Amino acid sequence: MIIYKPTPKIQAMTFDLDDTLYDNWPLIVEAEKGLLNFIAEEYPNASHLAKEDWQQYKRQALRDDPELFSDMGDLRRIILTKGLQESGYSGAKLTDAVKVCFDWFYFERSNFKVGEAECQLLEKLSQHMPLIAITNGNVNTQQIGLDGYFQQVLKASRQRPMKPHAHMFDEAANYLSVNRSSILHVGDNLEKDVWGAINAGFSSAWHACDRPMKIKNEPVKVLPHVEIHQLEELLAFI
Template sequence: MPLDLSQIRAVSLDLDDTLWPVWPTIARAETALQDWLHQHAPATQMLCAQPDARLALRAQAARSLPGSAHDMSALRQEAIRLALLQAGDDPQLASAAFEVFLAERQRVELFEDALPALEFLSRRYPLVALSNGNADVSRIGLQHFFAASVGAHEVGCAKPDARMFQRAADRVDVAASQVLHIGDDALHDGVGALAAGMQMAWLNRAAKPWEHAPWEPHLIVAGLDALCIHLADA
């Protein structure tokens, strides 16, 4: 079914890999964390430099915090705490260490089409940031574009759970059917939004095939600039 522009009263927007590439951001944050640990907890830094150890710590953190798979910050901080314990360093350093990671996590490099799209969309609709991750539009400096921000940690679940999308609609006082969700992940953004009753625009920068029939996005675009062109007549 094609996009019905007349029904759109608000827009929810994924963040990671929609407005900026996430993995370069995470890599920089990991490096900042390792540098901090090298100064303050060198034994932990040596432990965390081992890929297998990092994976084991993440798995242990998930077991330590059952029911928190949706909370990236809690899991990350717990993994740091466990690493400090295992290495014989002070586990009370976990909070400070995590803040180093999180601060660098907010230093994103926007896709070229992201800022013009935010300016365009925010002039026409209330925008809701909707993310499974721990990016913070306020700390990034994009808060003036958004009427609200919804994260998995506050809802208690993650996309594609319909409760995430419903919370976004509720935050701007519209029905889910009146929201257009924009995101890059075919399952978490695409199927999640469609199952929640929203219209959905799939940002498919890499020209991937859609593999989630019978669900179908209302619009597929290769960039946010193309999306704005499509919405210009709304």
């Protein structure tokens, strides 16, 4: 553990999920790849669409409606609708196709289990203080084995702007009803998690599981209170 700034006694913790508790990017890549194959098999009229076509639909959707940056689920439904519609599907068949494809992707995107060591840590922490998950993603926490550890799971959406916006931090603080500086937010992103948490009055711990933790290689707006190289180091705050 590297301590950059002192913290008060920690009374609660909030956790980012993707790339903090598990390496998310390979999971998304595989689910995206699988979705293209699924669409080609189940909806052959759209089989000509390549990855680049779907990326173009995504870029256009975000240009048309920037709020979609905060809502991964809504964004994917809009992308699927656009591609399938332009491939000739319409009416009830289009509606059904979008739902089937979305459900397939969402299951595969969450088709893994968080590691035993991470779950054991969360179990120990949850016995001593309340834990809340705050994520910009939309992973199914029940499917990946995390539901039992968090009193709330806050996911970014149109109504909950993504971190570093203060909305989800504020919601967590209102639920916890403790001094904000006594809440330690743990996350991998030095802008969305660390800067966002500090701006909301939280203490912050930087931990990334998907890359070497070299702070000089990161886009830093503000230093975290602590840098955690092993999640077990969080037990020091009990």
